[in-house]
Amino acid sequence: PSRKRHFKGNNRSQDKRRRQENEKEWKQRRDTRDEYITEPKNEKFEAFYQAQLQLSEDDWDAFLEALRRPLPACFRINPTYAFADELKKQLLEFAGQSQV
Numbered sequence: 837p838s839r840k841r842h843f844k845g846n847n848r849s850q851d852k853r854r855r856q857e858n859e860k861e862w863k864q865r866r867d868t869r870d871e872y873i874t875e876p877k878n879e880k881f882e883a884f885y886q887a888q889l890q891l892s893e894d895d896w897d898a899f900l901e902a903l904r905r906p907l908p909a910c911f912r913i914n915p916t917y918a919f920a921d922e923l924k925k926q927l928l929e930f931a932g933q934s935q936v
Contacts (some may be wrong), residue, residue, distance in 0.1 A: 876904055 891899060911927060913920050
């Protein structure tokens with residue numbers, strides 16, 4: 837009787853297929869990310885800061901606008917990492933920028 841060998845995650849073709857599927861799913865999610873962006877609004881937060889800061893209406897609107905602006909993302913890539921150039925290229929591609 838022959839016995840089948842069971843490999844525990846060491847099958848390269850399965851790993852390659854799994855990476856390709858994950859990449860495909862990631863690209864699909866990236867294309868639809870704007871659907872999930874909502875206007876940040878918290879009435880209790882606003883009431884608290886209105887009472888604390890006591891700003892004029894124009895200043896209050898500017899304050900809220902500043903809080904709603906997205907923060908920049910920052911990555912530090914170790915230049916001695918074997919795939920640093922490829923990682924940098926992929927991050928820039930994701931951000932929609934050319935390589936600087």
